[in-house]
Amino acid sequence: MKQRWIRLLIVVLVLSFFGSLPAVVIKERALKESDTVGFSIDARSAWKENASFLLKEAKERGVTYVGIPPNTLRLMKDTGEVEVTEAGGAFRITPTLPAEKDELDRIIRIRFGDQSREVGDSLEISVPWPEAKDEPLHYTDHQIEAFKQYNLPLMIRIHEAWPHEKEALEMLGEAKEKGLPVAFLSFDGDVPGVPSLVFLEKAGLPVSLREDMFGTDPQRGVKTYGLENPAMVTRAYHIANRILGKYWDSPDILAGRIALATSDRTLRLVTLEVPKNTTPTSEEYWGALTLFQEAVKKEGFEIGEPEPLRSSHSLWRSLSIGSAYVFALSILGIIGFFIRPVLSPVFLGAGALFLFMVHSTGWSLGEALFPLLFAVLIPVMVVHVVYERASRQHPFLLFLSVSLFTILSATVLYSMHSDMVYALYLKQFRGVLAMHAIPVLASFMYVAWRQREGLKTLTWASFKWYHGFLVLLVMTAGAYYLMRTGNNGFVLDIERDIRAYLEETLPARPRTKEFLIGHPLLILVLCFWRQSRLMKWLLPIAIIGQVSMVNTMTHFHTPYEISLLRSLLGLAFGVLLGIMAWVVVKGFLVLVRSKKEKDSKTCS
Template sequence: MDKRLKYGLWAMIIVAVLAAAHVAFWQRYMVEKDFRQVELAVNYDEIRALSGLAGLSPVEGLQEFKKHGVTAVVLREPLLEDLAAGGRIEVFTGQALLDRMASQPIASPPAIVKEHTYILIYSQDLYQQIFTHMSAKLTGVKGHEIGAATYIIETTAPYIESKESIKKWLGVGFTQASLDDVVQAGLKPIPQIRTWPADQKNIRQVFALYRNIPGVNTVLFNDDTLPGYNSKYLLAEVANELKKSDVALAQVEFFNQQGFNKLGILLDKRVVRLHTISPDELKKMTSAEALDRYALAAAERNQRILYYRPSLAGGGLLQQNLEFLDSLGDKLEGEGLTLGSASQLPPVPVSRGLVFLTGLGVIAGGLLFLGKLRWHPLLLALGAVAVLLWLGLLWFDFMLARKLMALAAVVVFPTLSLLVFLRQEGRSVGQAILVFVKLSLFSLLGALFMVGLMADAGFMLKLDQFIGVKLAHVLPLMILLLYFSLLVAKGLGVPEKIRGLLNQPIVLGIALMGSLMAVAVAIYVLRTGNEGMTVSGLELQFRSLLDQILGVRPRTKEFLLGHPALLLLLLYGYRNNRFLPLLLLAAIGQASLVNTFAHIHTPLVISLLRAGHGIWLGILLGLVVYYLIKLAAGWGRRVQNG
């Protein structure tokens, strides 16, 4: 490669490093370091039940939880089915109501239609609550007063015993008693709103009802679809109504809600991440495991509301749950977090100029990579085309441009680092460790550029995500396996080398090794991405142990496999294709190292600690394996020589 071109490309990389570092370590880090307050929330119905078991009123029970760090109460919007199960209303088909009236006449009944649904209510306040919500959410709703404190609501919605029944999905507002209890206890309500068949008119009507709830600053949606989820116009209307209420939107971790990400963007990313453990999951956990899960969610994934579902089985329940919250508060403080109102992530400024400069660094790295592949005559032309495409994509779709360039960064730099630093000759231990560190830092340029390109509140809140996760892990492996296979193959040119490899006789050992490598790559690919393979219980215990010892656990595939293999490869050199398994593992380690930072919702400091622990542990383990091999080889020679 021409020296002037090479120096020019390195100058572009240096400028890009400065641009990305400014965004990553100044703007993003400064935002994250003040984003440290976590809110503890409980469920109103569960605390009411727990309080009753302890001989306390709901207000007294809530006040006890407040003393132990709780500041918010989730109020789940009741269904008609819930109220019927509690004996507060009765729900009939028209025919069933006629049959009942034959034996129990009703004073002044309306004309009964057999196909309609009828709700019998014995409280004026409850009637007003249900009627206003049903009238706002459904058409064809009528209300009738049929006697002293006795009311009927009639709806054309059919009564059917299935999950489509309005009994099972229609939310009917929040009882005044529950709202009064929360306010009297000095806590903040978080309404958990049921979805409904939304249109532009009823969205305004329904949210006007919810706006009457005092003290709300966060709203939680209950179902896997949001009102208006299938229409950008209706979601915009929902966002407009939420803005009128000046509330944030709670995002439940591990619970995909259709329309949520779009609504979060429309709300100017005013989103708070929420983590909870369901009662069914909690039954299978020890207290220590539950504490670890809550603490990790807050410390490593920026969950800022921890929604605690209390245990309702066993003796001394109230004290048991309060002690758990005390332990959780201590654990969070140990992670450098504080209890209080949930921190909301402030906007992270995004400069198009800095994004453009960062992208130029990735392009320069790509050209250096192509130079290693001996594409020298085409480099200038390819570079000019790449810059023009980068400019055009930034203008056409700024968000997509950033994602694609971030993907390019995490493919190019781990691949290029191995191409630059690996050689056929071995090195001394000191040299190998030094080169290992240099190689890893060079790979991490890809991580730096990715972080600079994706430093945005949308990515940090998982409203948007890095694309091409599996490609980012697999492409470096494929490129490196092909490159080094050809590097040591016999022949003068690439075509001759390929023919030589294809014409080689298949040896059983090589075939078995190839099969094992293919299986290893398949497992590796399946375990990457946002929806990976299920992790075994033993591995979960091992991860928990690492968390307890190190504070932040390194990735297993890095410190147990990839990094030790890379150190051995540097010590022995890539002599021939018998070293392909080591190369495969080394490439996995470097790809994983860089992709650690693709989890933008994880605080930057946590990712740095994770990467650092993986590197020093990997070097240590690699040295142990190296000296064990030397000892075994020495012992073998002594045995052979008698």
């Protein structure tokens, strides 16, 4: 009866996999069609002198956009457009060019109103300089004419200090009216009032969702807008001057990271700051820019204006979601049956009610919980299959079978998140820590339940000192396993070096916890399953490789072929290391056995 249920699950999995495959294929095709990556350089340091020459060089070097920062008094002071004289709680500004006084007066009064007044050839502002210097201003006519000389599409950066959307829209509208070729908007930080949905809709421009090489992307306002208008959002990779300085002597490493971001994380725009002393003849900077572009081209991209990501047809997404629902319910029903047959309809009914609530009411918590539930069920089911089949099936064949089960199941999970809001990282998988911890804990509970008769005979006298040592070792390893989980997890330097080496030498980096720990350990558990009861207790730890493969597929912003390749490479290296570990352990056991036999003959 149990074997019949497992065969039924395999049939459902195969049908669900093929039902979900069209959505995956269409998403992959859409990602490949978005095959251009734009490069933008920040014009902040180009204002002072030789701006037109600098940007002419940028255009010849294949730069797509020029990022212009918000105008501020500090920027105008740094570029020599005004002179500033502080006087107590106020300060005076004097334009370097007297002809600019009326224009300066106009933008100052827009921002500071009655707090400003005319004093001779200067303007006095009754606000302390430290508070006023970074307040955003409209652009002056002189600045706008300078921007036009760039002869490149512009990316206007909206500063988080803009107090009202009205002012930001007026600034943007004025820039357009005066002939600026505005092509993109970018936001500095998580802007408190800007951007809202109303502002972005009125602006009517594509928006960059900016993150840096540390993965920080706090721009919730842009994300909210992108959920309704994904075709108007482009993921951007920002390279600040401090990052350029860190990799100045090894730009090839930074180039590799930029290329990896475009291929693995669907980033289609790279924004670069310009060091202050850069000139048209600064070959170090321009050479680094060319190196970055060549690295991106090697990933199959062209340099140009980025193409928006197009969502797949809703029919195929609906089919993939339905396939995932059916498969998840099948796993629930089978788990309920194996615990106690009467629980099977209870589990099925509870799962069906949960899915109905999620699908019919748009329950946001349920939408986040279902992928987590699905991701947890897959490795738990693997533990059950191993427990049922390990004593009867060849260990390597069983390992490959459960790994294939994991990959196909995780593909079904990936397919139901094939919408471009996931590719753009506007939505993401929630509960990474839980999906790593719950399957291991649940598997320990399952093994304890299966070993309940043996546990009844345990006494304190049966525990040895090394049992406590093993428990402490497992707890320490488990703590590190959880600490290193996630984008910002703690990782040892040696593991970081291994990751960097694998990224540089392989088309996709296999995950270290799969091929170094999970897969080899699972192979050892299966190979020595019948020889030692300890293997049953190692099984919950050994499934971390399967958990990791599921987690790889929950990176919904990564192209499927990259995630699949990572898993396959992890399996290949894991099998090799598993065979080596099996040979070592087997040889050690043979030596121990032969020594015991020799000692027994000597004693006799």
